[in-house]
Amino acid sequence: MTAQILDGKATAAAIKAELTVRVEALKARGITPGLGTVLVGEDPGSQKYVAGKHRDCAQVGIASIQRELPATASQEEIEAVVRELNEDPACTGYIVQLPLPKGVDENRILELMDPDKDADGLHPMNLGRLVLNEPAPLPCTPNGVITLLRQYGVEINGAEVVVVGRGVTIGRPMPLLLTRRSENATVTQCHTGTRDLAAHLKRADIIVAAAGVPHLIKPEDVKPGVAVLDVGVSRDESGKIVGDVHPGVAEVASWISPNPGGVGPMTRAQLLVNVVEAAERAAGGHGVG
Numbered sequence: 236m237t238a239q240i241l242d243g244k245a246t247a248a249a250i251k252a253e254l255t256v257r258v259e260a261l262k263a264r265g266i267t268p269g270l271g272t273v274l275v276g277e278d279p280g281s282q283k284y285v286a287g288k289h290r291d292c293a294q295v296g297i298a299s300i301q302r303e304l305p306a307t308a309s310q311e312e313i314e315a316v317v318r319e320l321n322e323d324p325a326c327t328g329y330i331v332q333l334p335l336p337k338g339v340d341e342n343r344i345l346e347l348m349d350p351d352k353d354a355d356g357l358h359p360m361n362l363g364r365l366v367l368n369e370p371a372p373l374p375c376t377p378n379g380v381i382t383l384l385r386q387y388g389v390e391i392n393g394a395e396v397v398v399v400g401r402g403v404t405i406g407r408p409m410p411l412l413l414t415r416r417s418e419n420a421t422v423t424q425c426h427t428g429t430r431d432l433a434a435h436l437k438r439a440d441i442i443v444a445a446a447g448v449p450h451l452i453k454p455e456d457v458k459p460g461v462a463v464l465d466v467g468v469s470r471d472e473s474g475k476i477v478g479d480v481h482p483g484v485a486e487v488a489s490w491i492s493p494n495p496g497g498v499g500p501m502t503r504a505q506l507l508v509n510v511v512e513a514a515e516r517a518a519g520g521h522g523v524g
């Protein structure tokens with residue numbers, strides 16, 4: 236038997252349809268949500284992701300503000316753009332596309348952002364709020380993973396979850412979301428220093444693979460019936476995405492997210508959710524909470 240597909244594309248489309256209605260309601264009250272993006276350098280993957288974010292905005296009626304800087308931009312030049320977006324009333328939320336070129340102090344850039352305009356949930360203030368169980372915009376990929384699991388009725392409550400990876404956009408915040416009382420999972424975080432990854436994977440009811448190592452998760456390493464979310468993005472010689480999960484895992488798992496078409500579209504949809512919620516909050520309506 237082959238696993239059920241966790242279809243991120245279809246789930247994201249449904250979220251966008253719902254957001255379109257909420258954006259219309261905001262506009263009727265004279266508020267147009269506007270997403271800003273800061274892209275530094277010419278990395279083709281980052282360019283593609285940012286272009287996708289603006290396409291999504293156009294679909295749901297969110298205004299777009301795009302700022303692009305060359306890979307040679309100095310720390311001060313990037314900070315000047317961040318300050319400008321902090322002050323721009325048309326920009327109700329924004330993101331700085333990561334990773335930033337080598338030599339740029341990424342943490343300092345994130346810290347400079349207005350936390351109320353942080354559409355990624357990656358500002359230290361918002362990550363701190365998440366730790367403290369206070370309302371905050373949620374990091375998009377981890378929130379996309381949880382929304383996708385819920386959409387397909389995968390039991391998170393009481394589940395043993397293994398997160399593979401410790402990066403700032405997924406690996407670090409993912410366990411924080413999964414261990415909230417509303418999710419109630421038990422989480423093991425694995426990474427390149429984990430001694431026996433297979434032993435951890437074998438016990439997992441849910442695996443979130445975000446290591447960026449092609450086909451790291453093998454069929455013989457997972458338990459029958461597991462749900463597997465493939466968040467890893469590597470590229471082969473032709474530029475095609477190769478995920479962290481070996482295709483043979485689909486024969487053992489009960490649920491699997493395709494890559495592409497799984498968590499990627501969910502990341503983009505959750506970004507729009509954060510932008511709309513921030514605009515609703517600013518308008519005095521419902522939002523984070």
Ligand SMILES: Nc1nc2c(c(=O)[nH]1)N[C@@H](CN(C=O)c1ccc(C(=O)N[C@@H](CCC(=O)O)C(=O)O)cc1)CN2
Pocket residue numbers: 283284287330331332333334355375376404476494495496497498499500502503
């Ligand atoms: N500021 C941020 N930077 C980065 C984040 C983030 O959440 N905030 N996450 C990733 C990249 N990312 C969003 O920016 C992202 C990754 C993948 C996709 C996506 O839709 N992928 C498609 C495939 C696209 C392709 O063919 O290359 C899919 O999975 O179907 C969207 C956004 C790192 N940086």
